[in-house]
Amino acid sequence: MPDIPNKLRRWIREPLVQFMAIGLVLYLLFAWHGDTGPNSYRIVITQGQVDALAASFVGVWQRPPNEQELKSLVDDFVREEIATREAMRMGLDRDDVVIRRRLRQKVEFLTEDISTASPPTDAELQAYYNQHPDKFRTEPAMAFRQVFLNPSRRHGETVHDAKLLLARLSTTGASADIKTLGDPLMLPSEMPLSSRSEVARLFGNGFADEVMKLTPGRWSGPIESAYGLHVVFATERAEGRLPSLAQLRPIVEREVLSDRETHDLDAMYDQLLKRYQATMEAHDSGTAAAAQVRSMPATKTVNAPKDVD
Amino acid sequence: MNRLANSTLTSVLAVLLMATWSCNKPEQAPSTVGQAPAAPDAATRAADENVKCEGLGDFANCAVEKSTLAEYSPAVGQNFPNRVYWGDTHNHTSFSFDAGFGNPLGPEIAYRFARGEEVTSSQGLRAKLSRPLDFLVVSDHAEFIGMPDLLRANDPQLLKNETAARWAKMLHAGGEEATKAGIEAVLAIFKRNEVFKDPKVTRTIWEKVTSIATQYNDPGHFTAFNGFEWTSAPGPGNNLHRVVIFRDGAQRANQVLPFSAFDSENPEDLWKYLAGYERKTGGQILAIPHNGNLSNGMMFALADMSGNPLTRQYAENRARWEPLTEVTQTKGDSETHPYLSPDDEFANFERWDFGNMMNPVVPKQPDMLQHEYARSALKLGLKLEKQLGVNPYKFGMIGSTDTHNSLSTVDEDNFFGKMPTSEPSPERWKEVFLFKADKTPAAAAWQTQAAGLVAVWARENTREGIFDSMKRKEVYASTGPRITVRVFAGWDFNAGDLDRPDFAAEGYKRGVPMGGTLAKSAASGAAPTIMIRALRDPDGANLDRVQIIKGWLDAKAELHEKIYDVAVSGGRKIGSDGRCKTSVGSTVDIPNATYTNAIGAPLLSGWWKDPDFNPQERAFYYVRVIQIPTPRWTAYDQKRFGIKMPNYIPMTVTDRVYTSPVWYSPAQ
Numbered sequence: 001m002p003d004i005p006n007k008l009r010r011w012i013r014e015p016l017v018q019f020m021a022i023g024l025v026l027y028l029l030f031a032w033h034g035d036t037g038p039n040s041y042r043i044v045i046t047q048g049q050v051d052a053l054a055a056s057f058v059g060v061w062q063r064p065p066n067e068q069e070l071k072s073l074v075d076d077f078v079r080e081e082i083a084t085r086e087a088m089r090m091g092l093d094r095d096d097v098v099i100r101r102r103l104r105q106k107v108e109f110l111t112e113d114i115s116t117a118s119p120p121t122d123a124e125l126q127a128y129y130n131q132h133p134d135k136f137r138t139e140p141a142m143a144f145r146q147v148f149l150n151p152s153r154r155h156g157e158t159v160h161d162a163k164l165l166l167a168r169l170s171t172t173g174a175s176a177d178i179k180t181l182g183d184p185l186m187l188p189s190e191m192p193l194s195s196r197s198e199v200a201r202l203f204g205n206g207f208a209d210e211v212m213k214l215t216p217g218r219w220s221g222p223i224e225s226a227y228g229l230h231v232v233f234a235t236e237r238a239e240g241r242l243p244s245l246a247q248l249r250p251i252v253e254r255e256v257l258s259d260r261e262t263h264d265l266d267a268m269y270d271q272l273l274k275r276y277q278a279t280m281e282a283h284d285s286g287t288a289a290a291a292q293v294r295s296m297p298a299t300k301t302v303n304a305p306k307d308v309d
Numbered sequence: 310m311n312r313l314a315n316s317t318l319t320s321v322l323a324v325l326l327m328a329t330w331s332c333n334k335p336e337q338a339p340s341t342v343g344q345a346p347a348a349p350d351a352a353t354r355a356a357d358e359n360v361k362c363e364g365l366g367d368f369a370n371c372a373v374e375k376s377t378l379a380e381y382s383p384a385v386g387q388n389f390p391n392r393v394y395w396g397d398t399h400n401h402t403s404f405s406f407d408a409g410f411g412n413p414l415g416p417e418i419a420y421r422f423a424r425g426e427e428v429t430s431s432q433g434l435r436a437k438l439s440r441p442l443d444f445l446v447v448s449d450h451a452e453f454i455g456m457p458d459l460l461r462a463n464d465p466q467l468l469k470n471e472t473a474a475r476w477a478k479m480l481h482a483g484g485e486e487a488t489k490a491g492i493e494a495v496l497a498i499f500k501r502n503e504v505f506k507d508p509k510v511t512r513t514i515w516e517k518v519t520s521i522a523t524q525y526n527d528p529g530h531f532t533a534f535n536g537f538e539w540t541s542a543p544g545p546g547n548n549l550h551r552v553v554i555f556r557d558g559a560q561r562a563n564q565v566l567p568f569s570a571f572d573s574e575n576p577e578d579l580w581k582y583l584a585g586y587e588r589k590t591g592g593q594i595l596a597i598p599h600n601g602n603l604s605n606g607m608m609f610a611l612a613d614m615s616g617n618p619l620t621r622q623y624a625e626n627r628a629r630w631e632p633l634t635e636v637t638q639t640k641g642d643s644e645t646h647p648y649l650s651p652d653d654e655f656a657n658f659e660r661w662d663f664g665n666m667m668n669p670v671v672p673k674q675p676d677m678l679q680h681e682y683a684r685s686a687l688k689l690g691l692k693l694e695k696q697l698g699v700n701p702y703k704f705g706m707i708g709s710t711d712t713h714n715s716l717s718t719v720d721e722d723n724f725f726g727k728m729p730t731s732e733p734s735p736e737r738w739k740e741v742f743l744f745k746a747d748k749t750p751a752a753a754a755w756q757t758q759a760a761g762l763v764a765v766w767a768r769e770n771t772r773e774g775i776f777d778s779m780k781r782k783e784v785y786a787s788t789g790p791r792i793t794v795r796v797f798a799g800w801d802f803n804a805g806d807l808d809r810p811d812f813a814a815e816g817y818k819r820g821v822p823m824g825g826t827l828a829k830s831a832a833s834g835a836a837p838t839i840m841i842r843a844l845r846d847p848d849g850a851n852l853d854r855v856q857i858i859k860g861w862l863d864a865k866a867e868l869h870e871k872i873y874d875v876a877v878s879g880g881r882k883i884g885s886d887g888r889c890k891t892s893v894g895s896t897v898d899i900p901n902a903t904y905t906n907a908i909g910a911p912l913l914s915g916w917w918k919d920p921d922f923n924p925q926e927r928a929f930y931y932v933r934v935i936q937i938p939t940p941r942w943t944a945y946d947q948k949r950f951g952i953k954m955p956n957y958i959p960m961t962v963t964d965r966v967y968t969s970p971v972w973y974s975p976a977q
Binding site for chain 2: 056061062105108150152179180184185186187188189197200201202203204205207225226227228254258
């Protein structure tokens with residue numbers, strides 16, 4: 001961002017500075033505006049509010065509200081405003097789990113937004129890419145052809161049949177026509193270059209491990225899969241490679257931003273934690289309970305009301 | 310003072326956010342932030358194929374047309390679905406604000422986990438799938454996405470007025486100017502903060518939802534759908550929930566806001582919204598109902614919300630917008646119920662039939678059941694089709710999790726439960742979700758089913774490829790295992806076709822796949838023939854049997870159902886009544902939570918001809934594949950935590966898949 005000097009940008013991203021700025025603005029606001037918040041008994045519906053209600057209606061129904069509908073929207077708005085203010089006067093917002101959680105989320109959203117506000121610089125991307133090559137490296141891949149032998153059709157002769165088949169195919173080599181060989185199976189007889197996990201999801205993990213070890217250019221096997229035995233011709237192997245940063249750019253960007261979010265959230269809590277003193281009351285079962293507390297960035301409410309939908 | 314501070318705080322923060330955002334991203338629209346590297350060619354190709362096939366009805370016709378091209382290469386024209394993609398269409402994250410969920414993990418984590426990455430669960434446990442999913446719909450509740458939220462009102466769309474434009478300029482100038490603009494904006498918002506109420510805020514969050522989906526959507530590798538859940542529960546508490554899925558990217562999805570039950574509890578209004586979306590954007594969208602088992606007779610009722618009998622218009626709309634039903638998930642299985650299918654020994658499966666979702670629950674009455682379970686609804690649909698001319702309940706079947714802890718898990722040995730509180734722990738099975746009026750538990754965590762998944766027959770792992778398969782119902786439901794099953798129904802298949810190397814090509818050429826409708830045969834005396842091939846989960850348990858479930862409407866307008874075993878393992882005999890009464894047995898060692906594949910079969914295939922076909926009678930046929938018994942997640946918990954659960958807790962499970970039906974109608 002050429003418009004703002006680097007120093008200022010870093011300064012803006014500093015949570016402490018942000019909170020101080022907020023404090024200052026708040027102070028100015030109260031000094032200037034006085035009390036018109038939820039404690040007031042005055043509800044003014046401006047044209048802006050009416051427009052917003054109408055817009056929300058349009059957003060849902062794809063048409064403007066008629067007069068009657070608009071009136072009921074406004075009535076409902078007034079009720080909501082009254083209910084909200086009364087509820088807050090009564091303190092109903094204070095011990096409400098949903099509201100607490102929502103507020104927490106707002107605060108965390110705030111940090112997230114700040115974290116992701118400026119796109120990663122080229123240097124940042126390059127550094128992340130250099131530090132995490134394994135995240136971006138493609139898996140090795142193998143292309144192969146396979147002939148399937150179904151044990152339930154071969155009455156104990158499957159291994160024998162497989163060996164015969166292997167011998168026969170070995171003399172024919174790569175060009176063997178396998179369409180009419182072996183038993184039917186609802187899986188491809190010709191697999192294009194596929195990663196280990198691709199092979200595993202069709203043939204099972206054990207088969208995939210074995211296939212990845214094959215030397216291309218000859219018939220091998222039999223290899224056992226979840227379904228039976230396979231005689232396999234490995235046609236080509238491609239080693240895993242690391243695509244260039246240019247090719248991966250959007251993905252690296254996503255990873256950098258995600259990394260930054262986590263880091264900034266922790267940093268924010270670390271900063272704020274300095275202002276708080278959190279202690280655990282000691283009582284008989286206290287030690288046991290304390291031992292079970294898991295290390296999480298923030299506390300969680302445990303005995304919350306249940307909803308199962 | 311304190312409360313006053315709160316109210317202004319939100320506005321202030323909002324503007325500061327806005328300021329920072331605008332400073333740094335002056336030229337980018339929010340919907341393009343972090344756009345993923347599309348593989349545009351793949352996506353476009355899928356779209357093109359779709360266009361070419363449009364108007365031809367079933368995919369089979371499309372394949373047929375192409376295969377008539379005189380080409381040398383046999384692969385030319387073979388553009389029928391050639392593989393199964395596995396996914397979950399029903400995942401809730403921290404963006405769902407249901408009371409007490411305590412889930413801090415947002416959609417990013419849901420996608421990362423589904424893609425196979427290790428994540429830390431909401432309770433601090435390390436979690437990883439044994440195999441990644443191919444696609445995921447994050448379907449957070451629309452109602453709570455739209456909760457009033459001033460803080461998030463940092464949408465530049467709001468600033469489409471003179472003042473806003475001026476601020477933007479000041480912000481671009483940076484430095485002091487930017488700060489000044491920020492403060493000015495704060496004051497302005499404070500004066501009329503109403504402008505930033507609901508719709509704008511909902512928009513901000515919705516755009517965040519769609520932008521995260523954009524980031525994680527990786528055509529060809531992993532598909533992230535835009536979606537939300539419409540959470541209607543009239544009664545209150547009768548579950549009519551629907552998950553809404555967009556075929557389209559953020560650009561189209563952002564032109565609307567999620568439709569919530571606050572807008573309307575009536576599904577007919579949801580369909581209007583869906584129609585409005587397609588009209589406005591030219592995109593495509595569908596809705597998937599779930600948990601008929603908790604609807605207390607409302608999900609597949611014979612009347613609309615006002616109690617009027619269904620009309621042809623209603624039937625057309627429902628069939629148009631709801632091509633699928635989610636029949637199995639964590640809150641129980643809704644295929645059928647022992648009361649409805651007394652002759653079905655597999656019917657008593659992961660039942661949640663105590664009542665609705667109120668707390669305390671409103672108890673179930675037996676006559677509600679026929680309007681809740683899929684098999685019965687498919688039957689009622691035949692009757693309604695005869696009355697109305699259109700079948701409103703002509704739906705395909707899928708499974709999904711409905712997880713609320715962002716983690717889509719279905720494996721019995723790797724089940725993270727439904728809620729954050731249901732993640733693995735020695736106590737998790739005890740937790741009570743809902744109570745009866747007498748304060749005894751109605752639904753407890755041990756009843757949660759480790760399920761389910763959607764299997765989609767498609768050619769490409771893209772939004773377009775998967776959505777189009779869902780729309781034409783070439784999909785099936787699994788309660789967990791990745792069993793592959795392929796079904797073709799036609800008039801002239803013979804047993805020999807089953808072993809053909811070009812099984813699928815022939816299937817499409819001479820018949821229809823799951824989800825299709827059999828056109829009336831030209832030959833008199835013909836009966837439907839069905840070919841089925843099934844493979845067990847490559848890393849799972851063997852199969853017990855393959856069944857066809859037929860439902861039909863006779864001349865006296867009475868509904869019937871019948872089960873036929875088509876293939877069974879281990880040389881067991883199928884009787885002349887079409888049933889194999891011998892159980893496959895069990896190898897489950899409950900104390901050690903193990904099983905072996907010493908029983909069952911890894912592959913089963915079958916050919917079947919309807920022995921009792923009457924061309925005047927409407928009918929449907931769907932396939933159920935039953936897996937051998939394996940340890941249930943409760944058995945793994947008992948073993949791993951060294952605990953003993955009471956005897957009434959089930960310790961084994963007979964997982965299965967249900968395919969979408971094939972229909973026959975004399976009218977068509």
